[in-house]
Amino acid sequence: MANSSRLRAAALTTAAVLFSAVLAGCGGSTEHGDLTAQKLDWKSCPAPSEAEGGGSAPSPLPGGTEWECATMQAPLDWSRPKGDTIGIALIRAKASGPADKRIGSLVFNFGGPGGSGVTTLPAFAEDYGALRTRYDLVSFDPRGVGRSRPVECESDAQLDNYFQQDATPDDSAERDQFLTRTKQFNAACEKNSKEVLPHVRTTDAARDMDLMRQVLGDDKLYYFGISYGTELGGVYAHLFPKNVGRAVFDAVVDPTQTSEQSALGQAKGFQLALDNFAEDCTSKETDCPIGDTPQQVKDRIAKLLADLEKKPIPGIFPRQLTQTAATNGIAQSLYSKDFWEYLTEGLEQAYDGDGKILMLLSDSMNGRSENGEYSNITAANTAINCADDKPRYTTDFVRQRLPEFHAASPFFGDYMAWGMVGCTDWAVPGAADHPDVSAPGSAPILVVGNTGDPATPYEGARKMVEALGKGVGVELTYKGQGHGAYDSKNKCVQSAVNGYLLDGKVPKADTVCS
Known part of the structure; x- marks a missing residue:
């Protein structure tokens, strides 16, 4: 994400x-x-x-x-x-x-x-x-x-790398790396699709x-x-x-809404959906395999994500399930209640050291097929949003906004906030605030x-x-x-x-x- x-x-x-x-x-x-x-x-x-x-x-x-x-x-x-x-x-x-x-x-x-x-x-x-x-x-x-x-922006191999990066940088070195990688992606879009x-x-x-x-x-x-x-x-x-x-x-x-307000609203929306998922899993007659209470479900997910930031687990070979990919996969599963069972199974597997299902969910979000080819959904999504949205946010602006985003969602807030730099150095000016x-x-x-x-x-x-x-x-x-x-x-x-x-x-x- x-x-x-x-x-x-x-x-x-x-x-x-x-x-x-x-x-x-x-x-x-x-x-x-x-x-x-x-x-x-x-x-x-x-x-x-x-x-x-x-x-x-x-x-x-x-x-x-x-x-x-x-x-x-x-x-x-x-x-x-x-x-x-x-x-x-x-x-x-x-x-x-x-x-x-x-x-x-x-x-x-x-x-x-x-x-x-x-x-x-x-x-x-x-x-x-x-x-x-x-x-x-x-x-x-x-x-x-x-x-x-x-x-068209980057190759399939480059996109694999792009989606594995740490999307919630914690220090100046990680922030510089994240911003550099974003600029590289955007430059590739300009090079390959300028017209x-x-x-x-x-x-x-x-x-x-x-x-x-x-x-x-x-x-x-x-x-x-x-x-x-x-x-x-x-x-x-x-x-x-x-x-x-x-x-x-x-x-x-x-x-x-501006793109900032939209990102904050989505952070709240995905947090609400995750809360509803946890409540649903633990309210059924059968035992919830990932926690006994809604809070325990969320606490275990939080621990998994923290652990993955330090040490990824095997995903779909040869890729590892990173914190970013896991969060992306969780978000994908919240788009439909029909997917909640996949999220439950994916979390069960991840707790046992197997990240395949969460990575498959993440791949679905990113438009990656089983043969490793990407659709152009990410390239087009970025191009249309950046051409539409006038604001261009800096890393300093994001850092100032992180507390509010994190308060809106401990799970998704940081990702949403850092995503606001996605149009940095975009080749085309944005049209309007909304x-x-x-x-x-x-x-x-x-x-x-x-x-x-x-x-x-x-x-x-x-x-x-x-x-x-x-x-x-x-x-x-x-x-x-x-x-x-x-x-x-x-x-x-x-x-x-x-x-x-x-x-x-x-x-x-x-x-x-x-």
Whole structure:
């Protein structure tokens, strides 16, 4: 967890590929000329690229519907719409219901920034079966991600080293080493991706989505944004309020926060999730194998992390499980309650000197496949965040803020704080302190917040509703655990979301599901 923005990484993307890759690719070409008039050349999807995470081409959906892929051309620089273009990789599954009931295309962004929608949509598509009755399900690799002109930084071997470093330096020598390593990574991004780095801001991706809407043949954008996808959706609504059709934001980013405030909020969110995990493990009828009380569970984890800082244990050969990798793996497991059993097993193993499961969880967070190849999620995540976020934090600033971060979370606070230097010496200036999502005149947007969400704390949903403006955001609360609500399969949440997207029924404001 070498930088805090990594914990903004697409939780659903990494969750989908925890122990196996259910991935897809994209291809195709476009006609030249007026980009709004281009015709997409939909073809069978190939196996995903290394930047998308590798693996096999997506399997057909139940019932036999095949996945189709294409590439849409968009301006590389939106201030020069007639200049060079960039290919945006798309994937779709056609609607399953009658043609006369079809509404249009439902575009998904699953988060990150840096997550490949082309690989993630097939992994979750069965969860959206009800929505496919009236929509073509569509997703994409945003610019800089996967097959869409991917940002490239370091090699796989260099990334192995990068993720093994001590991400919570304790003295001046360690701080210098950490900062030097961060600058080396950022310099590699500039060297290998200089042309694309100025053009991967969220505003660029939002403009791509409006072009996508037109190319797909829709008068309005129908949209399902998850995690960072809610920020992208909010920026789209700000830029194109009259073009918003029915939209849902799930696992909501607080659009009013600076990157520092977001990091502190995530520290609190992951601490809450760890507290809930410890409570859950020790409250069951069967004995909790990692502690008798919630405090004992957390005390043993704290001791493990302290021991690993002094002496790592064997992980996945030849790599060792370091304190950083273990903390990263614990954080990954908190994205979904479904992963709590893996965290329990991983901790049991680690207490016996075996770090394989925690390292596997850490690898999932970082986009590392079993064959040692990395997707470009870390490179893209860094590039998009640094292009979006104006603040540039120094090591002295972080040191001053450490006490507050540590108080927020003894387990994750220090990592989040030191992650704030991730944009040091970045080649492109950041755009703003926080995104503008005010969207007067937009159609209603359903905003779903989860009270136990570690990565996008619940409070962000209300802040998003307020920032969208009066009469736009409609808040729905889910009292649950994990990152997001719809994929929890809670019937109340799914009924409200489906009712809006399929039939235009706006739920009553402040609806609560549990």
